[in-house]
Amino acid sequence: MNHHIGVTISLDASEEVRQKAMMAANILHLPWKERKATLGETCASDCDCLLIYTKQLPEIWTKDSIYRFHLGTAELRIKQMKRGVQDRLLALLPPRKDIVIVDATFGAGRDATVFSWYVGNAGKVISLEKSAALWAIGKEGLAQFSDSDKDVIEALRRIELYHYDFVSWLLKAQSKSVDVIYFDTMFKHPVKRNANHIEAFRKSACYDTLQESILLEACRVARECIIVKERSFSPLFKNELFTKIDSKRGQSTAYGVITCKNRK
CATH class of the missing domain: 3.40.50.150 (Vaccinia Virus protein VP39)
Incomplete structure (x- = not known):
């Protein structure tokens, strides 16, 4: 099962978070996706998952759900x-x-x-x-x-x-x-x-x-x-x-x- 994952940031992310996210995209060999007004627009047609860096912990987004680290x-x-x-x-x-x-x-x-x-x-x-x-x-x-x-x-x-x-x-x-x-x-x-x-x-x-x-x-x-x-x-x-x-x-x-x- 091969899904395309891009890296972006939340709308309220600081420049520090942006730099961290861009560095992560480079290290992980994942495409950088410039943040648009909505996540759907950010994702566009060439990926179906986003790794989003935020002020808190990063999260994974799809149109159906969001995954964040938690103990469960x-x-x-x-x-x-x-x-x-x-x-x-x-x-x-x-x-x-x-x-x-x-x-x-x-x-x-x-x-x-x-x-x-x-x-x-x-x-x-x-x-x-x-x-x-x-x-x-x-x-x-x-x-x-x-x-x-x-x-x-x-x-x-x-x-x-x-x-x-x-x-x-x-x-x-x-x-x-x-x-x-x-x-x-x-x-x-x-x-x-x-x-x-x-x-x-x-x-x-x-x-x-x-x-x-x-x-x-x-x-x-x-x-x-x-x-x-x-x-x-x-x-x-x-x-x-x-x-x-x-x-x-x-x-x-x-x-x-x-x-x-x-x-x-």
């Missing part, structure tokens, strides 16, 4: 864990916190935030994002987003986010150099209740898919395990590499686990 479900999950409720994803991690987790598909950053809160200063979370627009949104969000919960803000600031695709990263990574690698690629069949509310996010995302060769490369790099989030009916989970499928009745998604320990 991560905040609720952290609050539940503070009350002693077990998190379904974290339950699949090794039973210690001094681990290095690579979130290979940062996206909105919610799982990375939960990982970072969980491991604290004892561990480390490295995130990768191939989409230039989502990387830009994430980079600014991790650095500037504010929240009343100090622990959550500290978790955000600890995440290391890189503009990288997971295949290139894996091929360059040293063997057994991290503990866990997590994949949450864009679903081919999105969850219907969310599909119409994240159009701006979906149009700016990358749609790389997982294949056995990628999973094997991930096993080479990870010491402990690989975790994959997918729809419960995904044919990927039929691959014999998976040692566990965590699928719950009533849940639209499932987690597949590949154990890497003792795997050559």
